[in-house]
Amino acid sequence: MKSHHPLCIPAGEPDLQTPSETCPQRHFRRPRASRHYRSAPHRERRDAGRPTAPPPADLATMKPPPAPTAKPALPWISPLQYRSPARGAPPVPSPPPPVPSPPPPRYLHHPELARLIASSASPQRALDLFNATSSQRGFSHTPATFSALLVRLARARLPRAAAAVLRRAASAPCRFLEPQLLPLARLLPPDHALALLRLLPALLGRTRASHKALAVCLDRLVSSRGCRGVLDELLADLRDPRKKYLPRPNTCVYNILIKHYVKSGELETAFKMLDEMREYTCADVKPNLVTYSTLIGGLCRGGKMKDAFQLFEDMIEKDRIVPDQLLYNVIIDGFCRLGQVDKARAIFGFMRNNECEPNAFNYATLINGHCKEGDIEAARAVFEEMRSAGVEPDAVSYTALIGCLCRHGSVDEGINLVLEMKEKGCKADVVTYNLVIEGLCKDGRMVEAMDLLESMPLEGVQLNVASYRIVMNCLFSRGEMDKAVGLLGLMLGRGFVPHYAASNNLLIGLCDAGRVADATMALYGLADVGFMPEASCWERLVETVCRERKQRRSTEVLDVLIGVG
């Protein structure tokens, strides 16, 4: 195939010539969202763990707070400095004009081109290479070069560009192999999964998509929030015999459907799926351990332990399926959720009698059960019991005990366990640290909590939005507005937004404290990530600003809000 028209990036996606990662203006872009917050998960992923200036702290060095003057305040990246010159900020330089990529210095063959595209420094460079090689004499793109470009664009989070290339590929006279395209289902945003699935048969030269492709795309949609519309479309296609691009569901696809109905609380529909599966006589549709575990999990989470046991027995007696540690864990967790830790513990004996040794997950679940009951002693005992049973504690079981200790006033013991994990080469993850941060906050050790927030990215731990929200909520509830405003700057700078209610509360709290300038500043920062204050908060802001006789400020606040809408 000869490419006569170079591909270009569809409008609405970031200018490929401008590397947003290094552009400070991006922290406080002009808001575009019309909702409370613009959807930000990609920003969260992009900015998670970005290192900051302060030197690393170690858990072992958690000490009383340094003198306030000894440590610089958390960075507040002023939105004003990135705003229009009318507000006194220095003018923001325009991005440099696009520089055309040089043509390949020599004739590129397919394998080398695919390698160059995959390793290209920017998606623009990849696209330029793709376009430039199209005009080489006698050259046609192959599935391998298309695939390299598609993956490169998807990794650069340019879904519309990838979709455009995909449509182009569908009209090219070449046949793809599934492994060249299926990774896109995970790289592209979930709502692109259906479009990919519909194109797959044409791209692969088949009548229908494979079970694997259907399962990957369906699971992506089921596991993602905010894709209900696309998921419903796919579910309708699955029920519609005229939709020839889909295969008839197999066990795996049924299991994903059951997971979906269980997750959305539609247990009755989930059991209808089980009945449907039982009606089949073919080998590729038959309820298995995953099917039963998913359904029993749904019953256990709903507190229906009796029904769960009935199904458990049916599974063993009628279908001759042997339960594993995972299924037992679902049941242990079910009892723990109901506060029936003694029954949860009895499952351990039952497991051993049935030649199924409890694993670290099972112990972690039981530790959490004791933790919910506030019984630290019992939780410690289970941890020791696990060790004596020869089950080496892993991050999950350590985290369970650390969480228990931190929530019940023994934060220092929890911190010692984190250090023990380090010594043993067992890596504490973001959940472990969030529990320590929460414990520190509950203890009023805010400086240590904030130190941890600042230093963890440098320690190689990717903090998530919860890490910041735990501290933000605590600072707010303690009325520590200075630190809350400082943390807001740190959060936004790293691409995380506070919870909607917390944002409103912070602004109202600043108004209550008479800190109009801080409230305005915080509003600018929040508005730039798509935040729209709720009506009562907005009223409070305007009222406070007017009371302070800062008419000009009031106009500025109005400007920000108009920008949001």
Place this chain on the structure above:
DNA sequence: TTAGGGTTAG
């Protein structure tokens, strides 16, 4: 990495 388990925020 075609499907099922624990922990954080809300």
